Amino acid sequence: MKLFAMPTAVLLSLSLCASCSQDKSEPTLQQEQIAQEKTPDYSMDSFRFYDLRVTGGIRNGSAAAYVTITNTGSTPDTLTGASSPACGITEIHEMVDVDGVKTMRSTGHLPVPPSGSAVLKPGGTHIMLMNLKESLHKNDSVDVVLHFAQKGNVTLRALVR
Helix, strand or coil: CHHHHHHHHHHHHHHHHHHHCCCCCCCCHHHHHHHHCCCCCEEECCEEEEEEEECCECCCCEEEEEEEEEECCCCCEEEEEEECCCEEEEEEEEEEEECCEEEEEECCCEEECCCEEEEECCCCCEEEEEEECCCECCCCEEEEEEEECCCEEEEEEEEEC
């Protein structure tokens, strides 16, 4: 019985390998681009907002908001600030290395170039939500208002993750 099973297994493996090596058509450039595109969380004119999220935090404490802002237009804009009804103070911060120690500092603004993106992410530029009015827990949602020099105010609802 073992002698019969072994040749059958070898033949089955060879036939599977042969079918895997058959010439398959390569995806077109258009298919690759579609596969790489993500659906934005929000869209407004030429701006797209991706991966919007807020960290959890305790009452009177702080949390951070992250988002990728993509400008598909030809006019630059600047994120000049943010606000949220969930907290008392909101600032744009960046992480900097000072004598080998990572620390945060307020940047005040963030350029959003034409045909480019501004990325707010953990360990980099982000929006600090300070003096939280209530604790923020996973799956809560928070309004974050982004203030742009040209576009004006854009209100987004962020999920706490």
